[in-house]
Amino acid sequence: MDKVVVVAEQRERQLMEVSLELLQKATNLAIILNGTVSAILIGNQCRDLANELIAYGASKVFWVDHPHLELYQSEVYAKITAGILAEMSPEIVLIGGTSIGIDLASRVAAKLKTGLTAHCIDLYIEKIDGKEQLIHIVPGWGGKIMVKIICPNHRPQMATIRPGMMEKAKPDPSRIGNIISIHPDITENDFRAKTLEMVKERREERPLEDAEIIVAGGFGLYIAGGFGLIEQLAKAFHGEVAGTRPAYDQGWIPENRTIGQSGKTVRPKLFVSIGASGAVHYTTGFLKSRVIVGIDKNPSSPIFHVADFGIVEDLKKIIPCLIEELEQ
Amino acid sequence: MPLNIIVCIKQVPDPEHLYQITIDPRTGFIHRAGIPSITNPLDRHAMEEALRTKEAFGGIVTVFTMGPSQAKKSIEEALAMGADRGVILCDPVFAGADTLLTAYVLSKGIRAIGNFDLILCGSETTDGGTRQVPPQLAEFLDIPHVTYARKIDFIDAKRVIVERTIENGYLKIELKLPALIAVLKSINQYRRPTVMGIMEATRKEIIEFGSSICNPSGIEKEYIGYIGSPTKVIEVFEPLQRQNVEMIGGIPEEAARKLIKRLRELEAL
Numbered sequence: 001m002d003k004v005v006v007v008a009e010q011r012e013r014q015l016m017e018v019s020l021e022l023l024q025k026a027t028n029l030a031i032i033l034n035g036t037v038s039a040i041l042i043g044n045q046c047r048d049l050a051n052e053l054i055a056y057g058a059s060k061v062f063w064v065d066h067p068h069l070e071l072y073q074s075e076v077y078a079k080i081t082a083g084i085l086a087e088m089s090p091e092i093v094l095i096g097g098t099s100i101g102i103d104l105a106s107r108v109a110a111k112l113k114t115g116l117t118a119h120c121i122d123l124y125i126e127k128i129d130g131k132e133q134l135i136h137i138v139p140g141w142g143g144k145i146m147v148k149i150i151c152p153n154h155r156p157q158m159a160t161i162r163p164g165m166m167e168k169a170k171p172d173p174s175r176i177g178n179i180i181s182i183h184p185d186i187t188e189n190d191f192r193a194k195t196l197e198m199v200k201e202r203r204e205e206r207p208l209e210d211a212e213i214i215v216a217g218g219f220g221l222y223i224a225g226g227f228g229l230i231e232q233l234a235k236a237f238h239g240e241v242a243g244t245r246p247a248y249d250q251g252w253i254p255e256n257r258t259i260g261q262s263g264k265t266v267r268p269k270l271f272v273s274i275g276a277s278g279a280v281h282y283t284t285g286f287l288k289s290r291v292i293v294g295i296d297k298n299p300s301s302p303i304f305h306v307a308d309f310g311i312v313e314d315l316k317k318i319i320p321c322l323i324e325e326l327e328q
Numbered sequence: 329m330p331l332n333i334i335v336c337i338k339q340v341p342d343p344e345h346l347y348q349i350t351i352d353p354r355t356g357f358i359h360r361a362g363i364p365s366i367t368n369p370l371d372r373h374a375m376e377e378a379l380r381t382k383e384a385f386g387g388i389v390t391v392f393t394m395g396p397s398q399a400k401k402s403i404e405e406a407l408a409m410g411a412d413r414g415v416i417l418c419d420p421v422f423a424g425a426d427t428l429l430t431a432y433v434l435s436k437g438i439r440a441i442g443n444f445d446l447i448l449c450g451s452e453t454t455d456g457g458t459r460q461v462p463p464q465l466a467e468f469l470d471i472p473h474v475t476y477a478r479k480i481d482f483i484d485a486k487r488v489i490v491e492r493t494i495e496n497g498y499l500k501i502e503l504k505l506p507a508l509i510a511v512l513k514s515i516n517q518y519r520r521p522t523v524m525g526i527m528e529a530t531r532k533e534i535i536e537f538g539s540s541i542c543n544p545s546g547i548e549k550e551y552i553g554y555i556g557s558p559t560k561v562i563e564v565f566e567p568l569q570r571q572n573v574e575m576i577g578g579i580p581e582e583a584a585r586k587l588i589k590r591l592r593e594l595e596a597l
Binding site for chain 2: 307
């Protein structure tokens with residue numbers, strides 16, 4: 001029984017990490033529902049990726065391959081995805097909360113007239129009034145509160161999950177699964193919005209989501225003499241630079257380096273927060289990091305409620321000491 | 329080629345004041361008393377893009393919102409910026425709508441007004457932040473959409489090229505009108521209402537629609553508000569916080585040494 005479906009995303013014939021992360025979550029949910037995990041894959045000449053999805057937990061892959069589907073095409077991707085889902089009628093559909101995944105999920109949910117929740121940080125199944133329901137945990141009001149949402153009477157129950165929120169499993173290349181090739185019925189009218197090309201920018205920067213170490217700065221650096229200190233420190237840590245929303249507002253970091261509710265969610269091995277008091281809409285963006293270090297000059301900053309290690313110190317004094325220590 | 333442009337906006341709690349929100353531990357209700365409302369910041373960029381398009385090609389700009397009667401303030405602000413008329417979709421039964429039902433009601437209101445060439449909105453609001461309403465609205469209206477737009481160029485009266493931001497760059501998309509475009513902050517710098525604009529706004533029309541636009545034959549009641557929404561909030565709670573922070577003291581040199589030592593022990597470096 002296809003109880004749980006992951007809508008996979010590929011760019012340039014590579015699966016997005018989040019699709020693999022979701023397969024692990026989907027596998028856990030499917031066990032409870034006594035069913036299996038399927039995946040939907042749309043692209044051009046991407047059969048290898050279907051095998052990869054099976055290695056990561058899919059029992060069945062609906063593989064849609066067409067030269068016109070290499071790039072994300074909002075209308076036709078939604079039409080194909082909704083068509084497959086309508087036929088399968090799964091209980092749960094998970095989609096990676098990338099800029100493209102959210103766009104696709106929204107239109108698909110509207111086609112299926114069902115509920116969709118955004119950037120869930122946790123998902124589990126609970127019996128409510130005798131019926132198994134997916135509980136979606138979603139940060140609300142800038143992350144100040146958490147909201148528990150269900151979709152009691154409509155199916156499928158759909159959710160998007162940000163990259164980095166779930167952990168992917170180890171692939172098992174010996175896993176067996178079915179690849180079902182689907183020949184899409186595409187017409188000119190499906191391309192009223194037509195993606196012509198994908199242009200890459202800032203090649204030299206690694207995506208923040210992939211970073212193992214992130215050093216993030218907040219407004220406290222304004223008094224300490226600017227953001228340059230963070231860049232030096234990040235270099236000493238061999239990490240990536242990020243920042244809070246106020247750091248973005250100051251023009252110190254680009255939007256794609258902003259951490260939190262209105263930016264990126266990351267879970268690096270080490271997250272170092274410097275000169276940020278630790279407002280909840282910022283901290284939700286890195287709570288799942290393995291080790292969190294908070295450094296601020298104000299001992300009552302809420303950052304010390306979420307950090308594993310804390311230092312209360314003048315930033316101008318502590319940062320050079322850290323750099324020196326790291327470079328030894 | 330005058331264009332009929334619609335801008336969808338939303339009144340939201342001022343994000344600067346969100347820290348004032350508390351949960352009553354006994355009832356589980358959210359207290360938001362004293363938090364001022366503003367127009368969702370990205371929606372102002374959508375308004376600006378509409379005005380610039382009208383200035384280039386002529387036409388009419390109609391601004392839409394769904395919300396309680398005080399949301400009229402956001403409509404008035406848009407009229408003062410330069411919109412020609414406003415529509416407020418306001419009915420107690422609309423309350424508690426999720427994104428699907430919000431998009432549905434907006435689509436009904438837009439249909440009731442007549443033809444349009446372009447719908448503009450912000451890609452995201454500062455309250456829910458789901459980014460779901462723009463594509464869902466486009467689906468209900470059966471028009472193509474682009475979200476995350478940072479640049480819009482007209483080829484001719486029927487076609488535009490949009491730059492649509494993605495994680496490591498952008499997609500270049502050709503879009504046939506009528507269409508919906510949801511914009512990002514980087515698309516423009518929006519104007520502030522002038523005194524003249526504010527005075528003129530008082531003479532502009534604001535149309536009010538209730539649930540009757542959704543319910544002409546009485547059969548669509550199940551499709552509005554909280555009752556009709558597929559998703560339901562069943563509980564709110566405060567996020568768990570990590571406990572037991574290990575504070576590292578001493579002079580800066582000493583603290584730095586201790587911290588780096590601990591991180592190496594944990595293989596976090």
